[in-house]
Amino acid sequence: MQITRSLKHFFLPVQPTAKALKTILYGMFAIMAFVFIAYFLIGIIAILRNSSLTASAHFVSLPYAAMVAALKTWLFALTVAYVFYVLISKNPKCNLIVILCLAFILKSVWFFSHQVIDFIQTKTAVYKINLLQNDKEIKNAFSSYQQYPEQEQKFILEAIALNPFTSEQTLAEIANLDEKTLHEKTGSIFFFQPSNSSNFAVMHLIARHPQVLPSTLEKLANSPSMLVVGEVAENPKTPQATLNMLWEKYGEKIAYNISLNSKVSPQILVFLAHEKYPENDPAGATALEQIKANVARNPNTPGVILEELSRENSWLILQSLIDNPKISLSLLQKMTTHPNEYARDYAKEKIKRLQL
Numbered sequence: 001m002q003i004t005r006s007l008k009h010f011f012l013p014v015q016p017t018a019k020a021l022k023t024i025l026y027g028m029f030a031i032m033a034f035v036f037i038a039y040f041l042i043g044i045i046a047i048l049r050n051s052s053l054t055a056s057a058h059f060v061s062l063p064y065a066a067m068v069a070a071l072k073t074w075l076f077a078l079t080v081a082y083v084f085y086v087l088i089s090k091n092p093k094c095n096l097i098v099i100l101c102l103a104f105i106l107k108s109v110w111f112f113s114h115q116v117i118d119f120i121q122t123k124t125a126v127y128k129i130n131l132l133q134n135d136k137e138i139k140n141a142f143s144s145y146q147q148y149p150e151q152e153q154k155f156i157l158e159a160i161a162l163n164p165f166t167s168e169q170t171l172a173e174i175a176n177l178d179e180k181t182l183h184e185k186t187g188s189i190f191f192f193q194p195s196n197s198s199n200f201a202v203m204h205l206i207a208r209h210p211q212v213l214p215s216t217l218e219k220l221a222n223s224p225s226m227l228v229v230g231e232v233a234e235n236p237k238t239p240q241a242t243l244n245m246l247w248e249k250y251g252e253k254i255a256y257n258i259s260l261n262s263k264v265s266p267q268i269l270v271f272l273a274h275e276k277y278p279e280n281d282p283a284g285a286t287a288l289e290q291i292k293a294n295v296a297r298n299p300n301t302p303g304v305i306l307e308e309l310s311r312e313n314s315w316l317i318l319q320s321l322i323d324n325p326k327i328s329l330s331l332l333q334k335m336t337t338h339p340n341e342y343a344r345d346y347a348k349e350k351i352k353r354l355q356l
Contacts, residue, residue, distance in 0.1 A: 023085060135165055183223050203225065221245065264300060318342070
């Protein structure tokens with residue numbers, strides 16, 4: 001009879017009273033509130049350590065992220081509250097449900113501890129890579145990046161792509177990786193890099209790296225990310241054939257970027273200079289004004305186009321035109337009589353500088 005009663009207590013869950021059930025639920029919500037506050041405070045500290053506006057934007061999403069983290073712990077919180085109630089109550093402690101709850105708690109603690117250790121190891125590796133000045137050591141860091149958790153590997157690659165001592169071969173190897181996430185913004189407040197305040201994708205950083213090869217840029221021209229494609233179009237190392245291909249494929253989507261490229265073909269610059277300002281679209285007109293300013297400053301812009309742009313009324317365009325290193329002295333002198341007062345004075349100042 002005693003054995004039967006013991007087995008019954010072992011297999012049946014402890015039945016808490018209504019008051020006890022309320023206590024368990026209060027305990028669960030208390031643990032969830034602790035997780036919410038802890039995550040929120042850690043996030044605040046991480047954001048405050050970064051001065052960029054991009055990092056500050058995480059203030060908006062932080063409460064939501066903390067709420068999600070708290071909700072994910074509801075089962076863990078419930079089991080902890082339940083086990084705590086059983087241990088302090090007069091109910092039998094040797095119960096199958098209690099054992100299962102304890103096993104779940106231990107597994108959750110182990111998983112969380114493992115996550116924290118992985119985070120610390122990755123964070124330490126990123127910090128060390130930032131300080132490397134030897135390409136051989138950087139290559140070793142790249143060859144071992146897969147030993148880190150999959151969701152954190154891109155932060156290792158980000159640090160390598162940001163390091164100015166990374167060789168062109170290592171950059172090419174990263175560009176050959178077939179990982180979609182490497183074309184997406186990094187966007188982490190815990191692995192935030194001050195030198196990548198805009199959270200650019202790893203491939204974006206490769207495309208703008210000073211050691212990048214033209215062949216690597218050709219590879220990145222096929223990126224699914226328009227931000228990466230735009231960076232390729234902007235880089236003067238990009239081969240002319242690739243620039244022409246990008247212009248034919250994307251056209252005005254990369255107009256701003258390609259207008260900044262000092263090696264772009266004059267034909268593209270002529271096309272951009274002749275673009276008409278859109279009507280009833282102030283934002284579009286402002287964007288085109290900036291593109292024309294880039295064309296006016298571009299050393300590859302033909303002289304006849306610079307003459308045409310000198311008749312613009314925009315101070316932004318006129319200033320860029322005067323700053324063009326290839327502007328002729330005759331056009332510069334002509335600008336000293338321009339209707340725009342600022343343009344006149346700016347042209348006179350440049351002529352004085354040239355005469356020194």
